[in-house]
Each structure stands twice: as C-alpha cells, then as structure tokens.
Amino acid sequence: MQPRYKRILLKLSGESLMGDKSFGLDPAMIARYAQSIREIHDLGVEIAIVIGGGNIYRGMNEAETGIQRAQGDYMGMLATVINGMALQAGLEKEGMFTRLQSAIKMEQIAEPYIRRRAIRHLEKKRLVIFGAGTGNPYFTTDTAGSLRAIEIQADVILKGTRVDGIYTADPEKDPTATKYDTITFNECIQKNLKVMDMTAFTLCMENQLPIIVFDMNKEGNLKKVVMGEEVGTLVKG
Ligand code: UDP
Numbered sequence: 625m626q627p628r629y630k631r632i633l634l635k636l637s638g639e640s641l642m643g644d645k646s647f648g649l650d651p652a653m654i655a656r657y658a659q660s661i662r663e664i665h666d667l668g669v670e671i672a673i674v675i676g677g678g679n680i681y682r683g684m685n686e687a688e689t690g691i692q693r694a695q696g697d698y699m700g701m702l703a704t705v706i707n708g709m710a711l712q713a714g715l716e717k718e719g720m721f722t723r724l725q726s727a728i729k730m731e732q733i734a735e736p737y738i739r740r741r742a743i744r745h746l747e748k749k750r751l752v753i754f755g756a757g758t759g760n761p762y763f764t765t766d767t768a769g770s771l772r773a774i775e776i777q778a779d780v781i782l783k784g785t786r787v788d789g790i791y792t793a794d795p796e797k798d799p800t801a802t803k804y805d806t807i808t809f810n811e812c813i814q815k816n817l818k819v820m821d822m823t824a825f826t827l828c829m830e831n832q833l834p835i836i837v838f839d840m841n842k843e844g845n846l847k848k849v850v851m852g853e854e855v856g857t858l859v860k861g
Contacts, residue, residue, distance in 0.1 A: 784840025
C-alpha cells in the first residue's frame with residue numbers, strides 16, 4: 625500500500641508540545657511526536673512541519689502587557705523557533721535528518737527560509753521545520769502553515785490537534801454534535817465553522833489546498849491519515 629500523499633505539511637500547535645504541563649515543553653510529548661513522524665517518514669513521505677509558539681508566548685493584549693502588538697508578535701515568532709529546535713532534536717534522536725529554516729534570520733541556529741532549498745531538502749527526504757511563522761506580525765502559524773504548504777506544493781496540510789475533527793457544534797457543549805468526515809470550504813464559511821483563522825483558511829481555499837484536521841495525540845493516527853484512511857475531517861473544494 626502506497627501512502628496517499630507524497631508531500632505533506634504538518635501543522636502542530638505550540639500548546640500540543642506542553643503535554644500535561646501548563647507551560648513550556650514536555651520531552652515525553654516531543655518523543656511521541658517524533659515517533660509518529662518517523663512512521664510516516666519510513667513510508668517515504670516528504671515532510672515539512674510548521675510549529676506554533678503558544679506554549680511559550682502569544683502576542684498578547686497590549687493593554688495588559690504594555691507591549692505593543694507587533695513587538696509581542698515578534699516575541700511569539702521567536703517562541704516558535706525554540707519549539708522548532710526542540711522538535712528538531714527529538715526528530716534527530718529518532719534517526720531522521722532535519723533542517724530548521726527560519727523566516728527571521730538567525731544564522732547560528734537556523735537556515736534562512738529559502739523556498740527552493742526547502743524543496744531540495746524534502747526531495748532528499750530531510751524533514752524541514754519552518755520556524756518564526758511568516759516572519760510578519762499580525763499573522764499566525766496557521767497562516768504560515770498554509771503559505772509554506774502552497775509554496776512547496778504540498779499535497780495537503782495536516783492540522784494535528786487535540787480534537788478528532790470538525791463538528792457541527794462544540795462537542796464539549798453540545799452532546800448532539802456530530803463530526804464531519806468531509807466538508808467543503810464553502811460549507812465551513814456558511815456554517816461559520818472555525819477550522820483555522822480566516823487568513824489561513826482563505827489561502828487554502830483560493831489555492832485548492834486540502835486541509836485535514838485530526839487528533840495528533842491518538843497513536844497511529846498520523847500514519848492512518850497519510851495512508852488515506854478516514855480519520856479526522858477533510859476540508860476540500
Ligand atoms: N506570530 C506572528 N506571525 C506569524 C506567526 C506567529 O506574529 O507569522 C506570533 C503571534 O503573536 C502568535 C505567536 O507568534 O500569537 C505564536 O503563534 P501561534 O499563536 O500561531 O501558535 P499556536 O497557537 O499554534 O501555538
């Protein structure tokens with residue numbers, strides 16, 4: 625059986641790296657993710673990763689912090705680089721070759737983001753982690769994920785979350801909520817379902833890039849998604 629997708633972009637939130645902690649990084653979580661990622665790397669899938677930074681810093685309310693929004697956002701971008709480095713270490717422990725590319729130059733620890741170079745790494749089966757989001761304030765790492773996925777011509781963006789897909793309503797508040805296996809971009813807009821922020825979502829819609837939302841914490845799920853099994857929710861045109 626061949627995997628359904630040849631090249632993927634995996635988007636992980638910073639918070640997912642916290643595990644049971646309330647802040648920062650949980651090494652056990654990183655090790656688990658690295659193992660799941662190795663399973664799909666073994667299938668020959670080309671893997672790019674965008675990681676968030678919310679477990680360390682989120683560009684916060686200016687009124688609360690006294691830090692201007694743009695300044696806070698740059699701090700958030702730096703947080704994604706810390707997470708990227710931690711994930712890189714975990715992936716290399718599992719025996720994979722990786723490159724960290726940053727949208728903000730910091731040559732001692734990461735390559736600058738160069739699209740063609742990233743593609744070359746992927747062709748050589750190196751994992752590429754994109755750090756520092758888009759490099760611009762007022763964006764999110766979901767937008768960075770959509771943008772990079774389109775740039776490297778990934779077949780799909782896999783949004784690994786703690787829930788197992790998109791529901792008709794919030795399943796924690798409404799027990800009658802049911803999960804969509806497949807849904808179109810337009811339906812998400814009509815039904816006001818939040819898959820990603822609008823900037824990230826529109827980028828995917830306009831470029832016909834399918835999104836799969838799935839539970840990354842369930843063992844074996846990432847491999848199932850890549851093999852085309854019906855896990856999570858597929859959003860497409
Ligand atoms: N950020 C930004 N531009 C980007 C990506 C991220 O300014 O292109 C900042 C923003 O402040 C954001 C923070 O970095 O709140 C962390 O990223 P995000 O909230 O997307 O992380 P996640 O929720 O996935 O952990």
